[in-house]
Amino acid sequence: MPELTAAIVGLGTTGTSLGLALKQARTEFHVLGHDRDRGRLAVASKLGAVDKTHWNLHRTVEPADLTVLAVPGSELPDLLPLLDETWKPRSLVVILTSAMQPVLALAEEHLPEQVAWVLANPVLTGINAPVREREDLFKDVLFCLVPGRDTAPETMQVAHNLIEHLGAKPHYVDALEHDGLVAGVEHTAHLLAAAYMHAAASGAGWSDARKLAGRAFHQATDSTLSPQHLQATLLANREYVSTWLTIMQHELAEWQQLLTGDGDELLARLEDQDEARVRWLKGASLQDWSEDRAPVVETSAGGVMRQMFLGRLGSRRRLPQDDGTDRAR
Template sequence: MTKTRVTIVGLGAIGCSLGLALQRSGAEVEITGHDKEPLASRQAQKIGAVHKTHWNLISACDGADLVVLAIPLQGIRDTLKALGGELRSGCVVTDTATVKTPVAAWAAESLPQGVYYVGGNPIVATEGAGADAAKADLFQEATWCVVSSAPASSDAIQLVTNVVTSCGAKPYFVDVYEHDGLLAATDHLPTVLAAALLKAVGASPALREMRKVGSQQLAVATLPAWAEAATSRDVCLLNQENILRWLEVMQATLREVHELLAGGDEAQVGAFFEEARASWRQWQRGESAETSEVSLSDVMPSMRSMLFGRLRSLDRPAGKKRSDDAP
């Protein structure tokens, strides 16, 4: 059986976890890794996340059926430009970035006809960076956004979907605009608010005393600010419109809370926090996003016949047994 050739560009926690998960699933894959840092490549091979590595990006992607860009957002555009005319016809390119509209536009300007971009975003969190933080079960039961753009074929979407399910994740099909609107609220806004909270607290003349009594509350609330500054900057600028809209909503809400507390009404303040608790519980209960499925019957017959052997192995669900270096 011909193996599906997968190249993972970026061998950090997410890229290595992907390689480990695919191999753990028993999928018939041949995984090549590439990272601009030689040490990262050596570590990835040491933990068995890839079968081989290549220091040259073009050589690493030569003949690949699927190229996964598990790299920081700021590196994706140049990588797509470098790969543009080098990928074989029929190759599929996906990524793990949390903003999709600009990446889809970069792919459209760089990838030739016959090479397809299907965006991806695994909704996971890692406990560190690099190969040491990689886990084969990182994506188990996680939501993985599959973001198709107009030129993508059903076969390309199917291939990415099969990789997602082989990793044990649940595909969530969404378009680029909806994806970026949703992530602005659930990912990007919390990062901005965490940074703003740290800025406000850090500007206090009582900062030294605050550190002595600092609790887990502040640590947990500001954890999103731990993300790489360059990536947070690029995410905010590239998803600016959506984030600004949510900041306006947040500003209005904070004004309401200010007025509520200034009013001093015990019942109203209590009701505010009860509503917040109820919303939190509801969020937890509805944690699993609705998913939809793409089956082989949705793939064009000619492509189904050509790819069946490779897709069949990837279609098996993973056994029961996620800061991307690009948040």
């Protein structure tokens, strides 16, 4: 039987780790890789994350049964139209993004009807191990999945199985809900880190203060994203981030007020936040959120990826809005 082809566009930490995970899972994919950075191409090849790299984007995507776009959101408005006539019919496209709503609109506008697609966001905490290129980066990681407006159930099943093969836990979420939650626990954290760094470096005493800045300052100002990537992320989710900035303004005002007291209320607040953080760390470390477990979908071991790609993606489905007439995704 001919093997399936997977294309990974964007060979940073996430894309390269995805290739390594596909290899470790012994899926039937021949993995192609593309990145505009030749250094990343070399690293991915050296690590064995891809079977072959292509400098030409179209040659990478054209034969792919599965394409994963692991690029910054700022690149998608140009990338998707560029690939308009390149996609293999009945293939699956997975777009990795932490801001679902704008990418959802882009995908619905630019992806043709003959391909199936989903949006996804792996939640990488770096708690148990560093976030770097490795085959087990997605082990037990919550992998958010958002379908398109007309995404077939069969497509979601394929995406679910793929994510499980990576060792991750599929988590279905609404795009609007996802962006609101991620604004609070990721995007605003990046912005606050940037704002703290800017405030400190702009201060009159920075030339002396920088010599005393230690581990706490290093961790508090590490946004982990490039300025260009962070700009695109913040603008893509600006409404929710703006709401969270207002919440933080009120929160900081309360902490400022606590500093004027005798210290008892300040200690109580510090103990509350410490307890909440310990609970979160435990849940994130074990990836056990018992009050909100994602549904488990049974999969068979042998040849499941081939069955899902060559079988269900090629099948026809009946949509609720159809009046008895089948049409394919």
